[in-house]
Amino acid sequence: MVTVTRTDPVSDDALRLIAGSEAEQAALYPPEDRFAASPDQLVADDVRFFVAYFEGEALGCCGYAVCDGYGELKRMYAEPAARGTGIASALIEAVETAARAEGIALMRLETGQLSPAAIGLYTRHGYIRRGPFGDYPENGSSVFMEKPL
Template structure:
């Protein structure tokens, strides 16, 4: 497998299908007040850096960096089931961290959930540590908040 990470428009058909799959999974796993994903159209906003992972024509995953005041937030990081365990998530995180550095950001934050244990382990392997809530998030009993200094 040869994974290539590239910038994309979230609203294009292929990336949209990835995001819809991610959001469908989140809706099946969590109550509405526990879901913090951005609408697909918002992932094309000027403060978002959206990327996809490809192997040839096949889309394997996606992720976004939201540029905020003083930090960046990882959003919508998702890898198709068939591509999990093959380094796609790590490649996406690496590309988003590179984008954050290019923006002059020195701190990345994210929100995930205990129920997404593989995601928590992936982020921890890449240097993300648990922290308290941040931004507009409220405690909801399932969110896990993490950050990493770049």
């Protein structure tokens, strides 16, 4: 059974997962096309961070930032061996539930064109493509999506 817990983003489990996310993104995208939040940014008061566990093992993470008029999904990551097990879906559902409880009615995200599995996951969960938002540039690499909650 998967459990998802709100967690300190600088805990050992979270830092290990964030490092895995960073390594994966670095292998796909040049630095100028990577916008992932650092652990220091994830400890901000307007960010909520979660870790998914299966049988006590931390296998995925995700958070969201509370923005003006929407939430923004941050640092969605599942360990490669855990993909296809429901870890990512459990994270999305937990994050969306927490955001709704805060009165957030819209979730947005930025991902990359070279991440088709992520785009597919978000699409299956009802996210649709949109143009850039916030401070994101239109760079030809990013994919922007949103979902009403």
